[in-house]
Amino acid sequence: MNEQDFLAAYDPRDYPAVAVTVDVVALTIRDGALHLLLIRRAAPPYAGHWALPGGFVRPDEDLAAGARRELAEETGLGGERLRRVHLEQLATYGGLDRDPRMRVVSVAHLAFAPDLPDPVAATDADDAIWLPVTALSSRQLAFDHGRIIDDGLERARSKLEYTPLATRFLEPEFTITELRAVYETVWGHPLHAGNFHRKVLSVPGFVESTGASTERGGARGGPRAKLYRAGDARLLHPALLRPAREETVR
């Protein structure tokens, strides 16, 4: 049998049906707290439970396109604002009993977005919200989405260390203090303002000055801050390491 005959005789239905979905762990920062995009499922399985936005991959889109489509559907975002959202593949979850319907393999993605409008529930959901991640523990999540979220949060914390992706939580122009607030929010503890400031400016390509400053000082006083935009570095050298956590090492 040559290659052409083989392809002609080939029937995909001979293989066991596996469904492939994409799920999105979308993070943003609102009111100084890290928030996560969740939908409430309208249909079984897990109807009424909170879940990550996601769904079956369509025949005409690759995995990243599917994830971006799901994100667009739930956030109502499009165009330039959607394109500015950072999206990366997180990991793939393929346990045997993830979904009671059939074997479902889910390719999870991770998204970083600046503060966005309240989401609108798409057809497969009856509600959609930005939920503070601190409120997660009390929620019953569908499927293994709790595990996926944990992995996404850890990836996010780690990515801030060695990439400039913290800037993706901010508007194109930002102050060093706003950037520090992103780190403090994602890592969950305060950083030394002076040392952070010097460190950020010393890493080549992390930020570049716009020459401008904010219109006003801080709400409770203080000078106007200089404005920066993201630089051209894709990795931070040297990295901004999280304060060492002995526990997590072993």
Next chain:
Amino acid sequence: MNEQDFLAAYDPRDYPAVAVTVDVVALTIRDGALHLLLIRRAAPPYAGHWALPGGFVRPDEDLAAGARRELAEETGLGGERLRRVHLEQLATYGGLDRDPRMRVVSVAHLAFAPDLPDPVAATDADDAIWLPVTALSSRQLAFDHGRIIDDGLERARSKLEYTPLATRFLEPEFTITELRAVYETVWGHPLHAGNFHRKVLSVPGFVESTGASTERGGARGGPRAKLYRAGDARLLHPALLRPAREETVR
């Protein structure tokens, strides 16, 4: 429709057929060079081309189990030796035209193994070899496996920086010089012997002494080296960073 009715009425065949495969980028060190496990495909598509070991995920195994099975089939490994091989998920590749037969989503894995016997071709292959990665450029690889291998090699180089996984390329007991050889081989450039030695011993939990030494000194002279085994650290603190590569940062 309640949840039970829904599940009863649910027909998986309503969804477009997507196949899910696992592929394995298996690395080992032979004769001081980094080697990669490749098979030569016996059947179309890409019959006769070299490819990563892999195949369809079976209904009764999760993704990691599928990857370990594929690895076992091609290496002939089993039991304790197989269990000692480090295996982690790498990334998932789901481009539209990866496979001419149908939509195939492949979950790639990365494996680190000590020097193993020559592989034996399994049923779906007519040859299997450990190929030095330096010889890759001249080979025509099936599917998008060249891209997957590139990603795997970069992940391997990066993992040596902040995890103790270099020890997985070695037998359970090893010398610091052997460990240094792993780093030099994977990173592709020489390291300073004295500084490396001190650094490894100074990272908590990286290696622990067995109390024993090698039977003989080096082939060309020198004292006997002390033997170590892997410690209990899962992350290296502080990390062993590769010499900075300005080019790759931007």
Next chain:
DNA sequence: CGAATAGTGTCTCTTAGACAGTATGCA
């Protein structure tokens, strides 16, 4: 004016890396 904040200076401690030096064991 008082308080909060942006940004800088300086000191200390740790680490990376260069280099040198000693002891060991093979040919």
Next chain:
DNA sequence: TGCATACTGTCTAAGAGACACTATTCG
């Protein structure tokens, strides 16, 4: 005996983090 190698000592430069200080702006 000569040489390669295991391992340790020491110095320097860079970076992390603590602390102090100045300047600016809001209420």
